[in-house]
Amino acid sequence: MDTFEIQIPAGSGANKQLPDPYLLNYYESVDNRILWIDSAVSEDTIEIAKKIVRWNAEDDDASIPIENRMPIKLYIASGGGDAYAMLVVLDAILSSQTPVYTVNMGLAASAACVLLIAGHKRFAMPHSHALWHSGSGGLSGTMEQLQSATKHFDTMDAQLQDLFLSKTKIDLKTYKKQKDKDWYFTADQMLDGGLVDVIVSSVNEIL
Numbered sequence: 001m002d003t004f005e006i007q008i009p010a011g012s013g014a015n016k017q018l019p020d021p022y023l024l025n026y027y028e029s030v031d032n033r034i035l036w037i038d039s040a041v042s043e044d045t046i047e048i049a050k051k052i053v054r055w056n057a058e059d060d061d062a063s064i065p066i067e068n069r070m071p072i073k074l075y076i077a078s079g080g081g082d083a084y085a086m087l088v089v090l091d092a093i094l095s096s097q098t099p100v101y102t103v104n105m106g107l108a109a110s111a112a113c114v115l116l117i118a119g120h121k122r123f124a125m126p127h128s129h130a131l132w133h134s135g136s137g138g139l140s141g142t143m144e145q146l147q148s149a150t151k152h153f154d155t156m157d158a159q160l161q162d163l164f165l166s167k168t169k170i171d172l173k174t175y176k177k178q179k180d181k182d183w184y185f186t187a188d189q190m191l192d193g194g195l196v197d198v199i200v201s202s203v204n205e206i207l
Contacts, residue, residue, distance in 0.1 A: 033072045041081030041089075041111040048074065049092035056098050071099040073206060074119065080110025080131075083156065090163075093118045103206055104128040104187075104196065113195075114160065117167040122196040123206055130185040130195055132164065132178075169194030 029035070033055060035048050052072060059069045074093075093100045093115065102119030109131035116122060116130060124130075134157060141149070161179070165172060170193050190196045200206060 052092040069098045076108045077106040078112035086111035124187045124196040132183045
């Protein structure tokens with residue numbers, strides 16, 4: 001049997017280092033189309049949208065029927081964050097022909113809750129929670145600028161209301177009653193309200 005010998009150049013300390021286990025795990029997960037939002041939704045989160053677009057392009061180029069495509073799995077444990085970064089990922093999920101599964105791993109709050117309900121199939125772990133609210137922010141500027149910004153945010157709020165009502169079982173009357181509060185959901189309440197499709201007790205049910 002042939003044998004092989006790896007030559008490491010003398011003085012090349014970098015070549016002797018093992019790969020970072022964190023990076024190995026990350027790239028292994030990406031190979032399986034597994035992504036995480038486990039910090040605040042931010043500009044960095046837009047990388048998820050890029051991957052969703054890339055995988056759709058790969059599936060299209062390979063002419064893989066939608067029903068045969070490897071799903072993209074987005075695990076969520078986040079207290080929310082930037083609304084505009086959220087919108088980028090939201091539209092990537094909604095427009096994806098390749099199925100995107102979203103999984104609430106602990107807390108999906110605010111912007112993260114929007115992304116949770118957007119999934120083509122939505123999962124929750126038994127002790128996970130969700131929070132929906134109207135968001136927060138501050139404005140400054142001239143009276144005209146404040147009026148323009150207020151009109152803009154009212155439009156965004158209406159869009160998110162339409163999304164929530166279309167992706168859940170909750171009616172408009174209940175939504176209007178609750179939307180200005182910090183509206184918390186347990187896993188059972190998420191299931192009853194249609195924010196998720198199933199509660200799973202093992203991640204093996206999703207993998």
